[in-house]
Amino acid sequence: MVLAVEAGPRTRHPLTPLLYRLAGKRRETEDTVTLTLEPAGEPIPLARPGQFNMLTALGVGEVAISISNDPAVGEPLEHTVRAVGAVSRALCQTAPGQVVGVRGPFGTAWGVRELLHSDVLVVAGGIGLAPLRGAVRALLERSPAHRPRPQLAVVVGARTPEQLLFEEEVLNWQHSGAHVLLTVDTARPGWAGPVGVVTDLLGQVPLDLTRSSALVCGPEIMIRFTARALVRQGMRPEAIRISLERNMQCGVGLCGHCQLGPWLICRDGPVFTYGERVESILGVRER
Amino acid sequence: MALDGFPPSEARAASAIPAASGVPIPPTPCTIDRAGLGSLITRLREGGYRTLGPTVADGAIVLGEIDSIADLPQGWHDTQGPGTYRLTSGEDGELFGWAVGPQSAKRELWPPRSVVWRAAGGGGDPAPIGASEGPKAPIALVGVRPCEVAAIGILDGVLGRSPVPDPDFVAARRDLFVCTVECGRPSASCFCESMGSGPSAESGFDLALTEIRDADGERFLVRAGSERGAAVLAGIRTLPAEERDLKAREAVVAGARAGLVRRVDTASLPHLLERNLENPRWSEVAARCLSCGNCTQVCPTCFCVSIEDVTDVTTGIERHRRWASCFEVGHSYLHGGAVRPSTRARYRQWLTHKLGTWFEQFGTSGCVGCGRCLTWCPVGIDLTEEVAALRASDVGNPVPAGERGV
Numbered sequence: 001m002v003l004a005v006e007a008g009p010r011t012r013h014p015l016t017p018l019l020y021r022l023a024g025k026r027r028e029t030e031d032t033v034t035l036t037l038e039p040a041g042e043p044i045p046l047a048r049p050g051q052f053n054m055l056t057a058l059g060v061g062e063v064a065i066s067i068s069n070d071p072a073v074g075e076p077l078e079h080t081v082r083a084v085g086a087v088s089r090a091l092c093q094t095a096p097g098q099v100v101g102v103r104g105p106f107g108t109a110w111g112v113r114e115l116l117h118s119d120v121l122v123v124a125g126g127i128g129l130a131p132l133r134g135a136v137r138a139l140l141e142r143s144p145a146h147r148p149r150p151q152l153a154v155v156v157g158a159r160t161p162e163q164l165l166f167e168e169e170v171l172n173w174q175h176s177g178a179h180v181l182l183t184v185d186t187a188r189p190g191w192a193g194p195v196g197v198v199t200d201l202l203g204q205v206p207l208d209l210t211r212s213s214a215l216v217c218g219p220e221i222m223i224r225f226t227a228r229a230l231v232r233q234g235m236r237p238e239a240i241r242i243s244l245e246r247n248m249q250c251g252v253g254l255c256g257h258c259q260l261g262p263w264l265i266c267r268d269g270p271v272f273t274y275g276e277r278v279e280s281i282l283g284v285r286e287r
Numbered sequence: 288m289a290l291d292g293f294p295p296s297e298a299r300a301a302s303a304i305p306a307a308s309g310v311p312i313p314p315t316p317c318t319i320d321r322a323g324l325g326s327l328i329t330r331l332r333e334g335g336y337r338t339l340g341p342t343v344a345d346g347a348i349v350l351g352e353i354d355s356i357a358d359l360p361q362g363w364h365d366t367q368g369p370g371t372y373r374l375t376s377g378e379d380g381e382l383f384g385w386a387v388g389p390q391s392a393k394r395e396l397w398p399p400r401s402v403v404w405r406a407a408g409g410g411g412d413p414a415p416i417g418a419s420e421g422p423k424a425p426i427a428l429v430g431v432r433p434c435e436v437a438a439i440g441i442l443d444g445v446l447g448r449s450p451v452p453d454p455d456f457v458a459a460r461r462d463l464f465v466c467t468v469e470c471g472r473p474s475a476s477c478f479c480e481s482m483g484s485g486p487s488a489e490s491g492f493d494l495a496l497t498e499i500r501d502a503d504g505e506r507f508l509v510r511a512g513s514e515r516g517a518a519v520l521a522g523i524r525t526l527p528a529e530e531r532d533l534k535a536r537e538a539v540v541a542g543a544r545a546g547l548v549r550r551v552d553t554a555s556l557p558h559l560l561e562r563n564l565e566n567p568r569w570s571e572v573a574a575r576c577l578s579c580g581n582c583t584q585v586c587p588t589c590f591c592v593s594i595e596d597v598t599d600v601t602t603g604i605e606r607h608r609r610w611a612s613c614f615e616v617g618h619s620y621l622h623g624g625a626v627r628p629s630t631r632a633r634y635r636q637w638l639t640h641k642l643g644t645w646f647e648q649f650g651t652s653g654c655v656g657c658g659r660c661l662t663w664c665p666v667g668i669d670l671t672e673e674v675a676a677l678r679a680s681d682v683g684n685p686v687p688a689g690e691r692g693v
Contacts, residue, residue, distance in 0.1 A: 016404045058604055245621060247618065247626070250592075254445075254590075257619070259644070284564050286629060
């Protein structure tokens with residue numbers, strides 16, 4: 001008696017990365033760099049702003065990093081990485097020409113294409129600006145043919161002026177027609193802007209918040225208070241999109257690490273539409 | 288527990304044992320004697336299956352290779368309760384006279400440690416990265432309990448019907464042959480009836496056996512749950528099941544049902560848990576919980592794994608996948624610290640996931656009521672007691688227990 005077990009062609013295991021070569025590396029702040037990655041062979045599918053990839057520093061490990069540009073416009077993939085652990089440190093130390101592993105893209109995107117005609121407020125805290133950069137660029141490219149031209153406001157918070165990400169580009173957004181407001185937790189000599197948290201600036205945003213949408217990313221507590229403040233100022237909860245974060249090890253809903261209440265962040269997020277459910281889930285400590 | 292099209296039927300057909308030509312497949316239900324059970328094991332082994340079943344080792348019933356009837360735990364019984372497991376040997380000759388051991392099918396379908404890829408080390412140049420392990424021998428599980436079959440169905444939903452199914456799980460699961468044995472002697476940790484997973488076997492198996500020992504002697508009632516299950520019976524000496532055999536099976540299951548001492552009131556359980564996230568009971572249980580993770584290791588549905596890259600001068604770089612636990616402080620690590628540093632939050636995560644948010648994530652409960660988490664908890668924390676305590680102190684719906692008919 002012979003048992004017919006067909007070997008069959010094995011598809012690539014979802015935990016196996018594709019290889020990318022570091023084509024460029026730009027220092028953003030003391031502990032943060034932006035990596036420009038070109039495929040060394042087969043590329044990953046097109047990533048959209050808001051999604052993330054799993055990046056492997058070969059021999060060290062793998063970590064979830066959001067896409068920090070909009071590859072749809074023909075640019076190579078960019079990831080902005082802050083050195084906080086062994087893997088992110090190794091990624092930051094990768095030299096141009098060296099190879100890293102890339103799996104992805106994973107998760108939900110900001111959905112910029114659904115926002116072609118609405119006024120949009122982008123609120124970012126710290127490294128939270130990285131996953132929003134591609135969205136801001138796409139929003140700036142919206143067709144001016146639509147009258148009145150949809151407005152864009154960007155509120156950025158950082159711990160110190162030195163830790164403002166993409167500072168030059170952010171100031172250029174102003175010239176491209178966006179309303180840009182910056183704030184820092186702690187000022188330094190030469191800082192002429194406001195000192196405080198991003199929610200302090202929401203009252204100065206020159207948009208009709210009752211008819212605007214918002215994209216929010218940053219520390220979880222900043223997201224909570226920003227979303228709450230926006231709702232209090234008349235924004236519809238379903239017009240607010242937030243990006244949440246938990247430990248991620250597989251990106252495809254199989255490892256269980258990124259649970260947050262009813263969600264697997266990698267599968268159901270990281271971009272979520274705000275609402276009562278989100279508010280109640282974020283309101284529980286150590287969830 | 289429905290399998291909802293997974294594994295796909297065409298894949299199952301591909302790994303079915305072909306009926307020996309000219310040998311008729313007996314209709315089921317039927318009965319076999321002890322020699323027939325031996326023939327069944329032999330036939331599975333000759334069909335290419337690695338045949339795993341209950342064996343006695345290290346003072347427990349564990350999954351081991353089954354060559355013949357002689358490997359089965361004849362006469363062994365278990366005594367279980369919160370924090371307690373003891374095996375005792377009797378002279379009654381029963382083969383399946385115990386409840387469940389610490390190991391489950393999870394060990395075979397979603398192994399404690401596996402290598403998912405391997406790459407040459409040595410620096411910058413692109414190295415071939417690919418799946419490093421070829422197909423493995425298919426597994427036949429003999430003597431697993433109905434709660435185990437339900438747990439396999441839950442893993443199907445998590446790992447097999449995920450938007451990106453795990454190919455290792457799918458391959459092992461597709462070829463898995465399940466021969467369940469209905470429960471005759473549940474332990475004092477079991478609460479399968481509350482979770483709808485036992486003590487009788489209703490679906491999800493290739494063959495279901497019931498061990499019958501009554502005035503008419505020893506025999507096994509056999510029901511086929513799949514074509515390949517039925518095909519295995521070809522050539523094995525069977526007798527058509529008679530009314531007395533069917534009655535005897537009912538008596539075994541009814542006896543098991545009557546022997547269940549633990550219950551969980553599952554009414555609106557996800558809502559109860561969701562509105563009791565700040566219930567003081569979590570602090571009380573956390574004062575006892577050692578955060579050791581035993582419950583997650585023995586749980587037949589706990590699927591969390593950690594992905595770790597390992598370097599070695601001889602093998603280069605390997606990506607390992609190992610069982611993880613939400614009781615590990617590092618499980619929720621996020622740039623600089625754990626999201627759930629307290630035992631209170633980790634126990635709450637485990638219980639609310641298992642019994643509550645699992646429904647929203649995967650459409651089922653994450654618990655089958657096998658009782659392993661009670662038995663193997665070193666301090667005897669009892670899931671059923673914790674649920675009852677949360678109900679009794681329900682912060683959102685403080686109705687006295689008597690008025691809810693609990």
